Amino acid sequence: MTLPGPLSFQDLILELHRFWSAQGCVILQPYDVEVGAGTLHPATVLRALGPRPWRAAYVQPSRRPSDGRYGENPNRLRQFHQYQVILKPNPPDMQALYLASLEAVGIDPAAHDIRFVEDDWENPTVGAWGLGWEVWCDGMEISQYTYFQQVGGLDVSPVSGELTYGLERLALYVQGVDNVYDLAFNDPQSPDFKTYGQVFLESEREFSAFELEAADVAVLKRQFEDMEAAVPRLLARTGRQGQPLALPAYDHVLKASHLFNLLDAAGAIAVAERQSYIGRIRDLCRACAQAWVAIEAADA
Amino acid sequence: MPQFLLELFSEEIPARMQSGAARDLARLAREGLARDDLAFETLGAFAGPRRLTLVVEGLPAAQADRTEERKGPRVGAPEAALNGFLRSAGVARDDLVARDGVWFATIARPGRPTAEILATLVESIVARFPWPKSMTWGAGRLRWVRPLHSLLCVFDGQVVPAAVEGVRVGDVGEGHRFMGPRRPFRARDFDEYRQALDAHFVVLDAEDRKRLILERGRALCAARGLELVEDAGLLEEVAGMVEWPAPILGDMDPAFLALPPEVVRTSMRTHQRYFAVREAGGGRLAPHFLCIANIDSADGGALIAAGNARVLSARLEDARFFWDADRATPLEGRLETLKGVTFHAELGSMHDRVVRIEALARRIAPLVGADAALAARAARLAKADLASGLVGEFPELQGVMGGYYAAHQGEPAAVAQAVRDHYRPQGPGDGVPAQPVSIAVALADKLDTLAGFFSIGQAPTGSRDPFALRRAALGVIRIILENRPRLGLDALLAASATPFDRPPAGLRAFFADRLKVMLRDLGQRHDLVDAVFALGDDDLVRIVARIDALSAFLATDDGANLLAGFRRAANILAAEARKGPLPEGEPARASSPPEEAALFDALAGARAGIAARDAEDFAGALGALADLRAPVDAFFETVLVNAEEPEVRDRRLRLLACVSDLMRKVADFSAISG
Numbered sequence: 001m002t003l004p005g006p007l008s009f010q011d012l013i014l015e016l017h018r019f020w021s022a023q024g025c026v027i028l029q030p031y032d033v034e035v036g037a038g039t040l041h042p043a044t045v046l047r048a049l050g051p052r053p054w055r056a057a058y059v060q061p062s063r064r065p066s067d068g069r070y071g072e073n074p075n076r077l078r079q080f081h082q083y084q085v086i087l088k089p090n091p092p093d094m095q096a097l098y099l100a101s102l103e104a105v106g107i108d109p110a111a112h113d114i115r116f117v118e119d120d121w122e123n124p125t126v127g128a129w130g131l132g133w134e135v136w137c138d139g140m141e142i143s144q145y146t147y148f149q150q151v152g153g154l155d156v157s158p159v160s161g162e163l164t165y166g167l168e169r170l171a172l173y174v175q176g177v178d179n180v181y182d183l184a185f186n187d188p189q190s191p192d193f194k195t196y197g198q199v200f201l202e203s204e205r206e207f208s209a210f211e212l213e214a215a216d217v218a219v220l221k222r223q224f225e226d227m228e229a230a231v232p233r234l235l236a237r238t239g240r241q242g243q244p245l246a247l248p249a250y251d252h253v254l255k256a257s258h259l260f261n262l263l264d265a266a267g268a269i270a271v272a273e274r275q276s277y278i279g280r281i282r283d284l285c286r287a288c289a290q291a292w293v294a295i296e297a298a299d300a
Numbered sequence: 301m302p303q304f305l306l307e308l309f310s311e312e313i314p315a316r317m318q319s320g321a322a323r324d325l326a327r328l329a330r331e332g333l334a335r336d337d338l339a340f341e342t343l344g345a346f347a348g349p350r351r352l353t354l355v356v357e358g359l360p361a362a363q364a365d366r367t368e369e370r371k372g373p374r375v376g377a378p379e380a381a382l383n384g385f386l387r388s389a390g391v392a393r394d395d396l397v398a399r400d401g402v403w404f405a406t407i408a409r410p411g412r413p414t415a416e417i418l419a420t421l422v423e424s425i426v427a428r429f430p431w432p433k434s435m436t437w438g439a440g441r442l443r444w445v446r447p448l449h450s451l452l453c454v455f456d457g458q459v460v461p462a463a464v465e466g467v468r469v470g471d472v473g474e475g476h477r478f479m480g481p482r483r484p485f486r487a488r489d490f491d492e493y494r495q496a497l498d499a500h501f502v503v504l505d506a507e508d509r510k511r512l513i514l515e516r517g518r519a520l521c522a523a524r525g526l527e528l529v530e531d532a533g534l535l536e537e538v539a540g541m542v543e544w545p546a547p548i549l550g551d552m553d554p555a556f557l558a559l560p561p562e563v564v565r566t567s568m569r570t571h572q573r574y575f576a577v578r579e580a581g582g583g584r585l586a587p588h589f590l591c592i593a594n595i596d597s598a599d600g601g602a603l604i605a606a607g608n609a610r611v612l613s614a615r616l617e618d619a620r621f622f623w624d625a626d627r628a629t630p631l632e633g634r635l636e637t638l639k640g641v642t643f644h645a646e647l648g649s650m651h652d653r654v655v656r657i658e659a660l661a662r663r664i665a666p667l668v669g670a671d672a673a674l675a676a677r678a679a680r681l682a683k684a685d686l687a688s689g690l691v692g693e694f695p696e697l698q699g700v701m702g703g704y705y706a707a708h709q710g711e712p713a714a715v716a717q718a719v720r721d722h723y724r725p726q727g728p729g730d731g732v733p734a735q736p737v738s739i740a741v742a743l744a745d746k747l748d749t750l751a752g753f754f755s756i757g758q759a760p761t762g763s764r765d766p767f768a769l770r771r772a773a774l775g776v777i778r779i780i781l782e783n784r785p786r787l788g789l790d791a792l793l794a795a796s797a798t799p800f801d802r803p804p805a806g807l808r809a810f811f812a813d814r815l816k817v818m819l820r821d822l823g824q825r826h827d828l829v830d831a832v833f834a835l836g837d838d839d840l841v842r843i844v845a846r847i848d849a850l851s852a853f854l855a856t857d858d859g860a861n862l863l864a865g866f867r868r869a870a871n872i873l874a875a876e877a878r879k880g881p882l883p884e885g886e887p888a889r890a891s892s893p894p895e896e897a898a899l900f901d902a903l904a905g906a907r908a909g910i911a912a913r914d915a916e917d918f919a920g921a922l923g924a925l926a927d928l929r930a931p932v933d934a935f936f937e938t939v940l941v942n943a944e945e946p947e948v949r950d951r952r953l954r955l956l957a958c959v960s961d962l963m964r965k966v967a968d969f970s971a972i973s974g
Binding site: 073074075076089090091092095110111112113114115116117130131132133137138139140147157158159161173178270 | 613614
């Protein structure tokens with residue numbers, strides 16, 4: 001019998017899926033709109049609102065255009081992957097569940113130094129904040145753990161517990177690798193073995209150049225304004241069945257948010273303008289949150 | 301005597317809140333016990349990552365019985381009023397006593413059991429705890445800093461039945477998350493509790509955790525010929541992040557030591573909470589770090605050290621990326637970026653500020669012996685590092701990085717040093733810049749801030765000082781007093797006010813206030829500051845020298861007696877002034893009585909003596925005043941000011957007025973109290 005080696009990148013995801021599935025989570029797919037963080041998936045931002053219980057887990061590719069390093073930095077990526085869990089309401093033993101999930105992917109808390117370090121999470125573009133920690137494993141931040149207090153500018157009740165695992169960091173740790181592009185993406189014993197670099201390096205190189213050099217600022221600004229205009233227009237109407245259009249409106253908020261990130265990476269947003277852009281996105285998000293809460297209240 | 305033990309067990313409490321939480325817990329308990337008349341012998345509170353603990357020794361088993369006397373209606377009041385009183389007091393008519401025509405009831409209040417009072421106290425502590433930031437969790441409404449899980453709440457060996465929403469209350473506690481038995485323990489008193497925590501790998505007292513970190517950290521370093529770079533703030537923080545402190549010495553790639561030491565230290569401290577390590581004997585940084593783990597691992601920490609070393613490498617790699625990128629752009633090239641950085645909505649961009657500081661530094665330079673061109677150059681570059689990558693990453697390195705970048709691009713040493721030091725002093729413990737160019741830029745930086753915010757009506761009020769203007773003014777004062785340039789504050793304030801539309805109303809008085817506060821903190825008498833300030837001088841160095849000299853003078857016999865004489869003269873003059881206008885003009889010299897003639901002559905001598913000294917020789921002027929002491933004393937002893945003959949009275953009043961005026965020229969003796 002051979003000892004199992006450390007988990008590959010995809011086995012890490014599969015283990016987390018198995019673990020959280022057993023906790024009653026619906027296992028969702030990544031949201032198909034560009035986002036900067038897994039939290040922005042409507043399965044978290046919108047489902048955290050309103051009274052209904054909800055448990056979900058999913059992987060979300062997260063785009064951070066200003067972190068582009070052309071594939072030359074072993075630790076920084078313009079697109080990385082977050083594993084996102086939301087438990088609403090948070091169970092009393094959520095910390096223990098989280099620690100058990102770490103053991104499930106091969107991190108033994110008797111051999112490693114696991115710490116919950118104060119980090120009050122805030123995402124001003126979606127008017128959300130919560131209290132919690134960044135979780136350290138031997139000094140490396142491997143997860144963000146948050147009890148949401150407000151989303152879309154609205155107080156939440158019940159409170160959702162949110163876990164965000166940085167999958168690349170976790171994999172670096174589990175595999176004992178220093179360079180993200182050297183991570184085993186699938187089983188290293190497989191004849192079809194691929195590294196993380198073989199899967200994503202070209203994308204990092206091309207998108208870094210796009211986002212930092214080739215973005216068309218005038219077009220991006222226009223697109224931002226189009227998205228901004230679409231949100232109130234969508235929220236003001238109902239569909240043929242009388243249904244509101246909160247979810248399509250929220251998609252446009254996400255697009256506006258991503259366009260803002262692209263503008264920022266292109267250096268097109270002066271420091272003095274930042275707050276105003278963030279405020280505009282937050283207002284859009286708040287309007288969607290209110291629309292969603294109204295739907296939840298009508299259904300309840 | 302019975303003991304009360306309370307542990308509030310929660311998820312991880314932010315380290316920075318723990319010592320305040322221990323104090324608040326002790327205070328709330330003390331206040332609550334006092335409210336219910338429960339005396340105790342000792343009270344102690346502890347805070348750690350997952351628990352707040354309170355132990356109160358020497359409580360009584362129950363409150364003492366108390367009686368309360370309540371005043372009722374007058375004797376003979378209507379029956380209805382009397383019955384109402386009896387009902388509300390819960391006594392029978394036979395229990396009433398009449399005194400001075402009024403009914404009094406004596407109500408017995410039997411003492412409640414302490415346990416019952418403690419249950420209420422615990423509930424109120426949980427409900428009212430002043431966390432800087434608290435939260436709700438799950439579907440509940442209870443607020444705590446993080447989810448609260450259980451209370452260990454025992455009085456005299458028995459569980460106190462406090463009721464807190466959704467929280468277990470009992471005699472059961474939990475130890476370390478990962479070490480030891482990892483199952484709950486029981487504790488019925490503080491000794492059992494401490495023993496259980498020991499067995500479950502929890503160090504209860506933050507002071508013990510700090511001591512262990514320091515002792516073991518120092519020993520680990522010493523064993524390899526190294527020295528821990530101690531850092532009290534960091535120690536406090538890491539002691540709040542571990543229940544079982546396990547220092548581990550890790551290695552780092554020596555190549556990173558090519559980075560500025562401030563960058564290495566700040567990166568270690570801010571991101572990773574590591575202590576830096578240097579060569580023994582206070583030498584340069586060594587390629588190691590000390591991290592404080594929360595567990596003893598089977599491999600002696602090798603895996604943990606390796607993991608931490610990898611993280612630190614990534615951090616320093618990032619810092620090196622910024623350091624290299626930052627040096628590729630000349631500081632001047634960053635000024636354009638500062639146009640987009642708002643300093644304050646009404647005071648323009650950071651670039652506007654640079655332009656103002658540059659002009660001001662150029663004007664201040666000759667006053668502090670600095671080369672005006674160098675001062676202007678340094679001021680122009682002083683803020684450029686705010687747009688650099690490393691300062692973006694570590695804002696606390698502003699100035700420091702600018703200094704490195706200025707040196708890197710070949711600026712004169714005085715310019716680089718001024719860029720580096722112009723924010724100083726950044727607090728009471730920080731030194732002031734000492735080189736002339738640095739002094740000019742540091743003064744310009746602070747004066748621009750002060751004049752700007754005062755000109756838009758943003759002077760500090762009460763405890764609100766959002767732009768740290770008090771610190772800025774104190775910085776100006778300290779820079780001047782410690783370097784002793786001779787300059788008039790009024791001219792400085794006028795120069796700093798020129799760029800603004802409105803005058804900085806109240807700024808001069810603000811400086812006078814700050815100086816008073818500073819001197820008072822140094823143990824100087826507040827009233828002496830007033831006495832010297834009333835002269836209208838604006839040379840801070842001279843003002844302080846005068847205060848020192850006046851203080852010394854008043855400590856002498858001559859000074860004390862002369863002050864008494866001054867007061868006597870002032871009282872007589874004030875009394876006469878109430879009767880009618882005082883005679884004006886110089887007194888004539890009277891040949892008798894001799895005491896009056898002597899005072900007249902002494903006055904003339906003192907006047908000449910004071911006139912002959914320049915403004916700097918304040919001690920000399922006070923010495924000249926001292927010559928008046930004996931004639932003033934003799935005058936008051938033998939001469940009646942209020943003489944029968946009006947012309948004699950007028951002459952003597954004129955003489956006293958001259959004495960008083962001369963003294964006030966040296967200091968405002970009327971402002972001196974005590």
